Structures are given as structure tokens and as C-alpha cells.
Amino acid sequence: MSTQFTHRQHAHCESGVTANLLQHNGIQISEPMAFGIGAGIFFGHLPFMKVSGIPGTTFRIWPGYIFKRVTQRLGIKIHTQKFSNEAKAQQVLDEALGQGIPVGMIAGVYYLDYLPEAFRFHFNAHNLVVYGKEDGKYLVSDPVLEGNSVISPESLTKARFAKGFPEPKGKMYYIKEVPDTIDFTKGIQDGIKQTCFFMSSPPLPWFGVNAIHTLANKIEKYPKQLTPRQCTLYLGNIIRMQEEIGTGGGGFRFLYAAFLQEAANLLGKNELGILSERYTAIGDQWRHFAYSAARLCKARTSDLVSYTDLSKLLHDIGDKEKAFFKDLKKVKW
């Protein structure tokens, strides 16, 4: 059984699945638009939340938020379900597929054996679409890949029930009903307002633009507080979160700038176009930061001066993002 499902490659899993599922239901939405309406752009640095002994850094809002907000804001009815029983999870998936419904799901990438080994570590918040079953294998549309994939039921179950932090618990989701007309205007407005709130308002040092400065301060102290090996692993982790996991470049900054540009054209709002250009420049600064961080990693020396320089680069990015979101918030609707 399989549904005619058009696989499209995107930069990022959740915004990519969102765009693909909505398009399957007749809604012409791009990945940048999904990302922007879903208020996906963010920054967080949690020095105390360590995975493999390395503090957590994120460039996007928490998993699941984008799909939820996009469907909510556009008036699309969805079904979501989690399971405690693996057999039941497969049964419900098969039932949905039998009805011709492509199903989005959360999975741990470690068990997705259609991915190359380089990407298979214990990350449990990956999104993909299963749109059919043929010859005992599931047909997969994973938005980070160029083509379609297949996976055995055993591997898919392992991926859906991967353990760790967080756990997918077999979560699946699909679209039930779409409205006759979709107006993106309010969705864009609400998405932007929400993003401005997330980036500018949290008084905590670990979220939003404040967190960029928090990280910059930490980086300056790395050579004093960590071994050379730890320094390179900590920096390496930031680079991977920014560029490796599928962000479209610059820690989602280019993807968000693309959204602002599209919104500018759709709504005839020139100021969004100008803001898009500013955010592209900020994305370039992030790329430069990653490049500089990689040079430090390669040198494998704890050069105090260099870490201070790197810290300064990041502080400047923090200042630019702060000014940017202040101005984005001022846009009149």
C-alpha cells in the first residue's frame, strides 16, 4: 500500500516534514514559510545540560513546536498520538497508511539505517514521513535527503521507541482536515511576534539573545577551565549544532531570512525585505564564527588570545541579533 506522495528535500527535518505534509494536502507552503510561521528560530545555551559531557546549544525552538504552531495558525486539524506499546504503534501506522494518509513521525536517528553512519548518533527528535509499505518495508520521505528511502519494520520500531532524552514514544502525527482557504498573513504576523518574544524577552541567561552573550563569556574561559581536548570538543559541538544537523546554514539564520523575504513579497512589506538582508548578514557572521572556531580546533592549542577573539566575534553577533529582533518587533501590522 502506498500513497502518491511527493518527496521534496529541505534543509531541516521538522520544517521540511511540515511543508511536505501541507503540500500533500494542497497547501502551497515553502519550508521557509513553515519555519517562520512556526516561530522556529531561536538560540539557547545550557551549560548544565550535558550530553557526553558537553553542554547543550540549540539554534531552534524545541522539537514539535513548528508543526504544532503552523497547523494551529493556519486552522489545520491534526491527529497526534503517542504509544507505550510497540505493536500498537505499528498497527495504528499501518491503519493510517491503509487509508492513504502519509504519516509524520518522531524517531531516533541512530536506528534509521537508511542514513549514513556519520549522522547516526543518539538524537531522538528527528522528523520523517512514512507514506507507504511495500514488500514488507516502509517507504520513507526523509526531508534531509534528496531521494526516498526504505526501512524495515524492525528498524523503524527501534527508531520510534529509541530511549534517551527526549524519547519519541512512537509519536506520530498527520493532517485530518484543511480549511477551504488559507490566509498566511495572520500566521506570519503571529509567528514573527512569537519569535521576537522568544529571542528578546526571556530574562534567563540561557535563552534568546542573552544566551549568545552567555556562551561568548563561557568560550572566553574555556582554555582556563577545560583541557585542550575538551575545548575542541565543546567548540566542535557548537559547530555541529549550527551546521551539521541540517539548518540551511548559519544556524537556521539563512532559512529565517528566506522566510522574511518571502513574507515581504507576499505582504508587500518592504521593511521585512530589509530585515531579511540584515539577518542574512548575521547568518554570514555565524558562518565566520564557525570558521574561526574550527581554526582553533585544528590548532589544538589553548590559545588564550584566540579564545578571547572568538568570544568577541560571538558578543558582536549577540549585539546584532538583539538590535535585529528589536527592529523586527517594531514592524507595524
Add this chain to the structure above:
Amino acid sequence: MKTNEVPQDKEDYKGKSEVRKLMYATKEDGTYTQMNSEGWEVENLATKQAWESVLEDLQETEQQVKQGLLSPIPYFMQKSLMELPVLAKYMGKWQWQIKKHFKPEVFKKLDQKILEQYSKVFEVSVSELTNFGK
């Protein structure tokens, strides 16, 4: 990032070059477009470094197993890229219980049921698990 700046640094490391990521870049007139990238040396370095660190630790652990200082459990745990809290979750046990199994003398006394459970989690056979390091 302009379209002519999108890097194409192909790195054949653990299949990395099989995936050509999608990037967002601007054309000459400033409009955004999608473009595939074969890789960026910056990111390739970070990925390789992370994996090599895992391999370094793994080799160290292997030595300790061979010297009889550790049981095969921490080796296969690291090989599976798991940390203690994650392994404990897979085994449905407390972390302190798993840690006890790191001791060779405790591991020797584990019953078949637990060994089969570990083997399943590590995706190896029971004999591969018990014979490792000998």
C-alpha cells in the same frame, strides 16, 4: 551566503558524502534560492573530531577490558555511542546497577537473561559480548 559561496567540500567520512545537504543562499539579485552542498570543511572537521574522540575513548576502554580492569559492558556501551543514563533506560535498570556490571567479577556471574538483554541492546550476539577482550 551567496550561491557562489556555498561550499562543496566533499568528505568521504562514514558516508558523509552520500548526503548533499540543502542550503539557503542568495542569487546575484539578492533573492533566496535552495542549493545543495557537498559539505563544508568546517563542519567536516567538527564531525570527524567528534567521531575520533569516540574512537579514542573506545580504544582506551578496549585496553582496560583486555587488562581485566573492566567488563565488556562499557566497551559495547561506548561502541553503541551510548552514555550510562541512556543504557540504563534501555536496560530498564538504575544507573548504579549497570555500573556494577562494569566490574569483571560481577559480569562473570550475570545470568543468561541479562546477557541476552544486553546483547539485544548492543545488537551483538551473547558470545560476542562475553568473549570480547579475551
